[in-house]
Amino acid sequence: MRRPGRFVGWLSAAVLLGWGLSWAMPRIPGALDDLDWFRVRNLRVEGLRYLSTTEVKLTAAVPEATNLWDDTAPVAARLRAHPLIRAVEVSRRLPGTLVVEVEERVPVGLVPTPTLQPVDRDGHRLPLDPSRRSLDLPVIRPGHAVRGAPAPAAIAAAAGEAARLAEVDPTFWAGISAVTEVGLRDVVLEWGDPAVRLHYRIPLSQVRMREALAVLADAADRAGGHLPATLDLRFTDQVVVRWGGLD
Known part of the structure; x- marks a missing residue:
């Protein structure tokens, strides 16, 4: 037969854990932003044939103070606006690298x-x-x-x-x-x-x-x-x- 006290104890622990996570999760991105370890130090570009790496980096225009966990949508949008870029994906690589995978528009x-x-x-x-x-x-x-x-x-x-x-x-x-x-x-x-x-x-x-x-x-x-x-x-x-x- 189960003891009511043990069940109540587990229930209380679960409630406290859930409350703790709900309090901590919104604060994690801000905490990561404060860590210099996650500052973007390198922009790696892949998939180029006609464009140069320098041109892609200039188009991406990643600010110097960018954190690895910042939203990458603005970077991707700037790259997609380039007339030679058909599609682009931006991913993260720890500790401080953004990886830009480019699909160029190919002349036919x-x-x-x-x-x-x-x-x-x-x-x-x-x-x-x-x-x-x-x-x-x-x-x-x-x-x-x-x-x-x-x-x-x-x-x-x-x-x-x-x-x-x-x-x-x-x-x-x-x-x-x-x-x-x-x-x-x-x-x-x-x-x-x-x-x-x-x-x-x-x-x-x-x-x-x-x-x-x-x-x-x-x-x-x-x-x-x-x-x-x-x-x-x-x-x-x-x-x-x-x-x-x-x-």
């Missing part, structure tokens, strides 16, 4: 503005000099003429398809000289040398790509080495060969 094409300017898979223009970076990328064009630089939405489908092809088949992607958006889901690739236009609805599957290349080789063989102007892949189970322009 060049947009005439009228000078060629790199864009990422979302169509955002990137502050990179193609001549200094040796960027060998296809030209991305909107489906209709625009004055100045096209808005990201006008080239998002073409830029996204260029990025996808670079990931799934780098060899095929290396032969693309231009990607033009000609409809909501239609793009035209200029591929090979001399260039042949491939007109299709995105995304272009690996199977469909192999079918197109097989038809292209057969057409060239039948025409004594001459290449058609366009392969139209928009129709199911068909590859339409055109020797003139786009229809």
Whole structure:
């Protein structure tokens, strides 16, 4: 049989412990702030390819008196505002290091503005000099003429398809000289040398790509080495060969 006194004793201890924790927990961050051991002394940056560590540190603008347990949201927000940063995570490493893991915006094409300017898979223009970076990328064009630089939405489908092809088949992607958006889901690739236009609805599957290349080789063989102007892949189970322009 349990003794009531022992139960009351345990209950009292639990109440006192809960009260103690409720009193102490709100005061812990303030106490940690007062410890010099937790002052941020180092900012470690990871995941860079185009940005420099110095540029990231300047953008992060971590105040000298920052404590490791301070809110990192303002630092992350400043970094996300940089045009070359797609995403960022800020973590802590004891005793005094903030670790910044950066996902950069990767250039997938060049947009005439009228000078060629790199864009990422979302169509955002990137502050990179193609001549200094040796960027060998296809030209991305909107489906209709625009004055100045096209808005990201006008080239998002073409830029996204260029990025996808670079990931799934780098060899095929290396032969693309231009990607033009000609409809909501239609793009035209200029591929090979001399260039042949491939007109299709995105995304272009690996199977469909192999079918197109097989038809292209057969057409060239039948025409004594001459290449058609366009392969139209928009129709199911068909590859339409055109020797003139786009229809």
